Amino acid sequence: MKKTLICLLLALMLPCLSLADRGTVTIIEGEEKSAPELPLAGYKIGIDPGHQLHGDNSREPVAPGSSETKAKVATGTSGVYTHKAEHETNLEIALLLRDLLVDMGAEVLMTRETADVNISNVERATMMNEWGADAVVRLHCNGSTDHSVHGMGMYVRKTGEKAEESEALARCLLSAMTARTGAKAQGVYKRDTYSGLTWSQVPSVLVEMGYMTNPDEDRKLNDPDYQVLIVLGIADGLTEYLTHR
Numbered sequence: 001m002k003k004t005l006i007c008l009l010l011a012l013m014l015p016c017l018s019l020a021d022r023g024t025v026t027i028i029e030g031e032e033k034s035a036p037e038l039p040l041a042g043y044k045i046g047i048d049p050g051h052q053l054h055g056d057n058s059r060e061p062v063a064p065g066s067s068e069t070k071a072k073v074a075t076g077t078s079g080v081y082t083h084k085a086e087h088e089t090n091l092e093i094a095l096l097l098r099d100l101l102v103d104m105g106a107e108v109l110m111t112r113e114t115a116d117v118n119i120s121n122v123e124r125a126t127m128m129n130e131w132g133a134d135a136v137v138r139l140h141c142n143g144s145t146d147h148s149v150h151g152m153g154m155y156v157r158k159t160g161e162k163a164e165e166s167e168a169l170a171r172c173l174l175s176a177m178t179a180r181t182g183a184k185a186q187g188v189y190k191r192d193t194y195s196g197l198t199w200s201q202v203p204s205v206l207v208e209m210g211y212m213t214n215p216d217e218d219r220k221l222n223d224p225d226y227q228v229l230i231v232l233g234i235a236d237g238l239t240e241y242l243t244h245r
């Protein structure tokens, strides 16, 4: 809208301007293009839509140098109301988030943009390390045998590289996401047992967006309007963390 107005004004003004003035107008127009007021311009944000079409039960170390191992990619949960697989919901929301962050000026790298891939959690973390992400959000939905449990929770590494930064990012995300959606804030949990976090060398948060085992939250997580609120919350949290550090 702003760009259209500027073009319209320029079209109206140009006939009245001298050549020198036209030069000035061109520079102003150039500045408008090269330095737009985009809040996330210059930031590299990684998005990892959790899981994939098929889990991979072969093993990889829980942390660099650890003898303890875990599955490369778990299957994930599924919706008790929608009957959707978690990997589908995660990807839907991730694609919305990608588009919003790009519109806000960020450079975005996705670990996957389709379901039928096989990328382990260590590989996902390594991808972001090599790319040099300023922040990584790993999108997941939670599951519980207790179907009354609902709410959003953030998981970060407890110790090691970028642990403090990751916790700061998690607090920004939890506060912004629950403000936008009205979801219950469960908290920020520190664990050194998630390979996608312990292999990360950049600020990285595993975002549990809600419980697909809770019928109401499952319905919301798969509702396009609610998905927009989720990505707006994530964008708010990322902007707060990246620009107010």
Ligand SMILES: [Zn+2]
Binding pocket: 050, 051, 076, 077, 086, 140, 141, 142
């Ligand atoms: Zn998950």
